[in-house]
Amino acid sequence: MTNDASFTHHAGVLAAQGFRTAACTAGIKTSGKPDLAAVVNLGPDFSCAAVFTCNQIKAAPVLVSQESVANGQARAVVINSGNANACTGEQGRTNANAMARDLAQGLGVDNSDVLVCSTGLIGEQLPMDVVSAGIHHLCARLQDDQAGESTAADQAAAAIMTTDTVPKTTVAVGNGFVVGGMGKGVGMMAPSLATMLVVLTTDAKATPDMLQQALDQAVAPTFNTLDIDGSTSTNDTVVLMASGASGIEPSQSELNNAVLSACDDLANQMQADAEGVTKRVTIRVRGALSDAEALEAARVVGRDNLVKTALFGSDPNWGRVVAAVGMAPVTMNPQGIGVAFNGHTVCERSTGAAGAREVDLSAPDIAVEVDLGTGSTGEAFVRTTDLSYAYVEINSEYST
Amino acid sequence: MTNDASFTHHAGVLAAQGFRTAACTAGIKTSGKPDLAAVVNLGPDFSCAAVFTCNQIKAAPVLVSQESVANGQARAVVINSGNANACTGEQGRTNANAMARDLAQGLGVDNSDVLVCSTGLIGEQLPMDVVSAGIHHLCARLQDDQAGESTAADQAAAAIMTTDTVPKTTVAVGNGFVVGGMGKGVGMMAPSLATMLVVLTTDAKATPDMLQQALDQAVAPTFNTLDIDGSTSTNDTVVLMASGASGIEPSQSELNNAVLSACDDLANQMQADAEGVTKRVTIRVRGALSDAEALEAARVVGRDNLVKTALFGSDPNWGRVVAAVGMAPVTMNPQGIGVAFNGHTVCERSTGAAGAREVDLSAPDIAVEVDLGTGSTGEAFVRTTDLSYAYVEINSEYST
Incomplete structure (x- = not known):
């Protein structure tokens, strides 16, 4: 991160123009800590790309998000911690769809334009009453103008933590555009908790294909080189959304560099925060x-x-x-x-x-x-x- | 192991007729514990088969033994603990050959009829002065008649231990023939010490091909299913020698069953003695x-x-x-x-x-x-x- 004042104020997913975020304590975690967040793309573009776990056993939110992102468009992502919604069968799939639907209704967008991420214990059904109430609450907060605010982005980064000891955010500055982001975990590093999750935002103008290419080349030498215990979770997801709000159309290589820089920074933070690390x-x-x-x-x-x-x-x-x-x-x-x-x-x-x-x-x-x-x-x-x-x-x- | 008196007396590598063994404290281990052993086949047959580590980095004794056993014949095996003689270059190869030569000269057999096994720290040269003196001492003890003796076999099993907490011996009784054996370690379970080593003896009459087939089918479901930390050492070796002293020529399947039984017993002992095991x-x-x-x-x-x-x-x-x-x-x-x-x-x-x-x-x-x-x-x-x-x-x- 630079000392440039414009970036110390706008951290994480709000570093890029054209996004809003909100977080809350829905009551999914028994610890009473924040456990729900959403990141919304205000446009004018809604390009999106994502990379998912290569584990053959994929959690319900991964299956739902894979379908939703297939058309290269997304308006928002909703993320909960405290429960992975993995190995939860048909009910889990229904619940992941309900999370997307609840946020989509609150935002007035199509269900299929909302991606879903979950992280936490495998094999438990989500407590949908508190999840739905929490999403309703998030929608209200997302109406607020967040210009100049860094609190919301930090709160979102904290709400997706499981056994992470610190929230992880990043900013990469391109030529007239910015890539921001937040992440948690690393592989299956957590005790019975799944998932590394990353949400990246950019105000660059970019097609879904450009975003996917940038993400693929960035994930390989960063998150995919991070191998704490050889495990790959059921929930690993990296999402990149582009609002185009800067009006800048970077070259593929400019976009690649910025996305790579953001991923590299988050991967380093994950390595340093891996469980029980002394080296x-x-x-x-x-x-x-x-x-x-x-x-x-x-x-x-x-x-x-x-x-x-x-x-x-x-x-x-x-x-x-x-x-x-x-x-x-x-x-x-x-x-x-x-x-x-x-x-x-x-x-x-x-x-x-x-x-x-x-x-x-x-x-x-x-x-x-x-x-x-x-x-x-x-x-x-x-x-x-x-x-x-x-x-x-x-x-x-x-x-x- | 049965309660049959004839097997409680003749344990380990002396359970089969036609073998002698000896062990001593040569001074390779800094702990002052026994660290050198030999097992000698007195015949009338000298069939032999072996299985070696699939690690691409093979210790000097593995390279020497692979060559020596290629003709299906061996008269003896010499084994040291306390030093793996791995990653020791040309000098290590020279030292492994010298161990074979020293025992061969003492027994009056060809150098190429002696196999060599080493286990211990990787990357240190063997102290050849004490190794040679120790082998000389073993040769003297091997002249003694060991009929009815179980002490020597137990001492040999103890001398090949590294971080094992108990010596591991086995006996499997076939139809008129016996398979005996001893082993140590399991994979790379030891702290900076390499190797699982197993020496099996049988008084059955069997060709080298029969022995190899029996060993291959036995190793797959026993030692090869033992996976404590996913590691394969530079020194892993399993040797099977047949003296033919019983005069009994078992079928392939009879031989297979007895060798499998011996390997299974040793593999179970290794699993139970793996480092830090509570489950x-x-x-x-x-x-x-x-x-x-x-x-x-x-x-x-x-x-x-x-x-x-x-x-x-x-x-x-x-x-x-x-x-x-x-x-x-x-x-x-x-x-x-x-x-x-x-x-x-x-x-x-x-x-x-x-x-x-x-x-x-x-x-x-x-x-x-x-x-x-x-x-x-x-x-x-x-x-x-x-x-x-x-x-x-x-x-x-x-x-x-």
Whole structure:
């Protein structure tokens, strides 16, 4: 975020012109914290694109939103925390549709122009009485003029939190246009709670195809490189809405850059706030036959519990990195693996380097670099975390 | 194990006729515990088969043993703990060859008739002075008549331990022949220590091809279903030697059954002794298009940290199981997933069943059953454990 006054005032989803947002405590969360939010596109354009979880088990709101966004248009998104509305069968589908309908009626738009996101416990039906009352309340608040207001955007970012410890908002400034956004979670990081959710807004003029292309290229190196525990939730959703209110028509590459910047910022915030984190770890793999193979190898290392526990212990145990990478189903030179921790070479040609055991990993950021030794230039990275006592504690607490 | 007196006396690798074994404290382990063992086949046959790690990064002893066993013959295996001799380059290869040569010279056999196994820290060179002296000592002890002795077999099982808390031996009785064995570890379960190692002996008359077939069919549903943390070490090795001393020539299926029984027993012991275990967990997947797809889905569930921490907390959090299985790249019916904990249905048609949150998982054994809902009969299981504080503690301790 810059120090530019015009952006410190308009944070998150209100950083872009042509949007309104509201949040409230509907009573879905037993904690009594805020649990419902809506973001509304005031136009003049209503272009929209989205990316959804690749988990085969998709929550009801994902199925509903996939249908609604198919035509590239959306006027609003309604989001609840405290309940994922996943594994809830026909009733869950009915409830997700009801959420869209309730907001659409309040705004005077078509049901199919409202997307729905939910995050929280899997397998429970939504308490539709309080959800409907909450949406009714949101509609009233959305009538207010929010020009110059940053409170509403911050409140919306707080209302979509589950076990996040801080709200996550972002602003990226393009050439005459702005991309704003908010997000929560990361993968299935939460204890029995699902979902990373992101809502991005822009006042650029852009077609749905442009938005989808910008989103796809941005998600790959940001949210898709974030691999805290290898899990993909039933609810993961990233939505990008464009109002066109700036009147600026950016090139595809200008739009791409701004969306990428916003996603990168949110992904970093998610990594830093992942459960039980004591280390932020980047695994970069080089020397693979292709970028795709490098990514696959990086994921195997980043998901390895023995690597993650070693890093929790600040232990430069490169043998675990080599053993992990050797499991990756990609081409490598088994006698030619290189490993570096924080820029210090600890393994060359699959053999320990001098001083390898003395590398200091006590700081909270750890960079792991692996060269697969094929001589090719395939490269990729993932962001992960260590595996700590706190991770076990948070994730083993009873769900009910 | 039966109560038959003839087997309570002859445990482990000496349960089969025609073998000798010895162990000692060479001084490889800094703890001063036993760290070197050998198992010798006295014949009249010297058939041998082995299965090695599928990790692309193979330790020096694996590379040496793969070459030596290629002709289907072996006279002995020498095993050290305390050092994996992995990621040790040319020097490591030279040292592994020297271990084979030292034992071969002491026994008066060809170097290529001795297999080598190592387990311990990755990336350190073996202290060859103490290793050679230790092997010399073993050769002297192997001259003793060990008939009726169980001590030597138990000592060998203890000498190959790393973080195992108990030695692991087994006996399987066939029709006129016996399969004995010992094992240690499980996958990369140990803190910075590699390897599961198993040495099986039999007095059956069997060709190397018969042994290999028996081993392959036995390893698949036993050691290969054991998935504590998804890791495969640089050193994993299972060796089966046949002396033919019983004079009995079993059918392939008789041999298969006995070897399977021995492997199953050792795999169960390894699961129960895995690091930081408070729960022994079986994940069985049914209703897959094929057994292979069922196995892939079972592995995804068994490796999921959110499932494993929930089970540590005795939490019947079936939503995590459904979310995990949805990530498996196999065919399933997303609306038709079924889950049961300890025989109690907790999820039907991808929706929670009544009473699901009340299922009692407080006992140390947990059976998780998943139906992928395809209507096909593909089925498989894996054995895993929970993810506990102790796992993190053991695996985050400094390696040096």
